[in-house]
Amino acid sequence: MSHRTTTTRRLAVAAAAALALSLGVTACGSDGGSTASGSTSSAPSGSAASPSAGGSAGGSVPKASGDITVFAAASLKETFTELGKRFEAANPGAKVTFNFGGSSSLATSINSGAPADVFAAASPATMKTVTDAGGASGQPATFVKNTLTIAVPKGNPKHITGLNGLTASGVKVALCAKEVPCGAAALTALKAAGVNLTPVTLEQDVKGALTKVELGEVDASLVYRTDVKADAGKIDGVDFPEADKAVNDYPIAALAKAPNKDGATAFVAYVQSPEAKQVLGAAGFQAP
Amino acid sequence: MPRRRRHPQRVPVTLLLPALLGLAFLTLPLVGLLVRAPWSTLSDQLTSTAVWEALRLSLVCATAATAVSLVLGVPLAWLLARTELPGRRVIRALVTLPLVLPPVVGGVALLLVLGRRGIVGSWLDSTFGVTLPFTTTGVVIAEAFVAMPFLVISVEGSLRAADPRYEEAAATLGASRLTAFGRVTLPLIAPGIAAGAVLAWARALGEFGATITFAGNFPGRTQTMPLAVYLAMESDPEAAIALSLVLLVVSVAVLAGLRDRWMSTP
Numbered sequence: 001m002s003h004r005t006t007t008t009r010r011l012a013v014a015a016a017a018a019l020a021l022s023l024g025v026t027a028c029g030s031d032g033g034s035t036a037s038g039s040t041s042s043a044p045s046g047s048a049a050s051p052s053a054g055g056s057a058g059g060s061v062p063k064a065s066g067d068i069t070v071f072a073a074a075s076l077k078e079t080f081t082e083l084g085k086r087f088e089a090a091n092p093g094a095k096v097t098f099n100f101g102g103s104s105s106l107a108t109s110i111n112s113g114a115p116a117d118v119f120a121a122a123s124p125a126t127m128k129t130v131t132d133a134g135g136a137s138g139q140p141a142t143f144v145k146n147t148l149t150i151a152v153p154k155g156n157p158k159h160i161t162g163l164n165g166l167t168a169s170g171v172k173v174a175l176c177a178k179e180v181p182c183g184a185a186a187l188t189a190l191k192a193a194g195v196n197l198t199p200v201t202l203e204q205d206v207k208g209a210l211t212k213v214e215l216g217e218v219d220a221s222l223v224y225r226t227d228v229k230a231d232a233g234k235i236d237g238v239d240f241p242e243a244d245k246a247v248n249d250y251p252i253a254a255l256a257k258a259p260n261k262d263g264a265t266a267f268v269a270y271v272q273s274p275e276a277k278q279v280l281g282a283a284g285f286q287a288p
Numbered sequence: 289m290p291r292r293r294r295h296p297q298r299v300p301v302t303l304l305l306p307a308l309l310g311l312a313f314l315t316l317p318l319v320g321l322l323v324r325a326p327w328s329t330l331s332d333q334l335t336s337t338a339v340w341e342a343l344r345l346s347l348v349c350a351t352a353a354t355a356v357s358l359v360l361g362v363p364l365a366w367l368l369a370r371t372e373l374p375g376r377r378v379i380r381a382l383v384t385l386p387l388v389l390p391p392v393v394g395g396v397a398l399l400l401v402l403g404r405r406g407i408v409g410s411w412l413d414s415t416f417g418v419t420l421p422f423t424t425t426g427v428v429i430a431e432a433f434v435a436m437p438f439l440v441i442s443v444e445g446s447l448r449a450a451d452p453r454y455e456e457a458a459a460t461l462g463a464s465r466l467t468a469f470g471r472v473t474l475p476l477i478a479p480g481i482a483a484g485a486v487l488a489w490a491r492a493l494g495e496f497g498a499t500i501t502f503a504g505n506f507p508g509r510t511q512t513m514p515l516a517v518y519l520a521m522e523s524d525p526e527a528a529i530a531l532s533l534v535l536l537v538v539s540v541a542v543l544a545g546l547r548d549r550w551m552s553t554p
Contacts, residue, residue: 217422
């Protein structure tokens, strides 16, 4: 009898230990996500939150419902947030959740099994890493183009007028890392201009490069024209002619392993609709 | 209570099972790293100068951060353990805050204080023309910020365990407080200092969040191994695995080599 109670107590202790362990795991997961600029944070929570509940329900009506998880390039943050709201309004029952980040890290997450429905990348090269791995459902569609501009603090205190101005002594420049699309485009533009530039930091995504200008920690950064437009209250943009040599096409695709296939298809179609084109155009994106 | 006393103590299965699960949970990811390592191309991956630059920078910065932690942290620990400061509990909580604070928050805070437009940073910039973000010094500062609490805690614990009567005896023999600290206290708590230094060094070596936020990312200047791993993961997972292996080997070597010598004090 007493042996039995001991066993029960032991089991209780073990259960408590297991619970503590699982809590610890959850805590670690969310911490790791926040450290890695949010690129992985929604992956585990998404898997729990997005069973394809609405996928089959939408069969009779050509409208989307259920959770739709969209992984999108950081430069699409403002426009896609707006498009998500409009999409939800047009499709009652649909809930669009975004994971914005550097296209490359998003592609890595998708290739490692993140439960995403849609991927919108800032360059065909990053989309290719997903399509090559068999991750896309059908051909990706190019929905917008974007070009670079020089972001400078309000009033342009260093009087930068073009790419050449970035190499002046005392001018600190942040670029995107060459691994992410804005960095690849920046390299192309600098090469086209014949400018040999040493930045002070290589950021993981375009918003990181922009923030460093906003904080005043750097004097200039090469970002997308749309980013400057979205942040016009805090920074100015300086256009340069070589930007035409580094135009980024933005492809979007529904994903092969999408938990909500109907929702994915509907959202991809919506992003290419005239209404969405208007929102994207107003933000400074160009038609493909 | 135990019916039979066996030499190797019988482990109850309700303890053994979670224990083994815990062991597997902690070690399997590392095994996975070894299994997935691109052994055939590993030598090519590791002979690139970028890897050595990142590793060298990591080792140099972690060591410098540990030195900073020693110089500032040991006196701080002494202050917490041996004096009756008003509000000492609050001070201790503040000192250990970086232990639980997400490192990236520390990086943001550092940027806002020591950045070019920060409270201290703008003064440094205008007076001395010194800017700390995006410099190797910035990496050391970020690493010291997250690593020093480990040292302070370890040293404070040793100081509390060490008998203050030795210091009092030294004082009665005419030693000044500083002499007593240097000649009596320091040798007494040397193992604790060493343990704290190793912990701080290991923490600094793995620092990511504060570094990338405050010091940015540039090869050869601020790109330490964890940053290199993160960036490589975006485009070249094999390279990321190779880099991770290097960091793993360095960490294991240091912990295994020093643990028995310095950290076995109960």
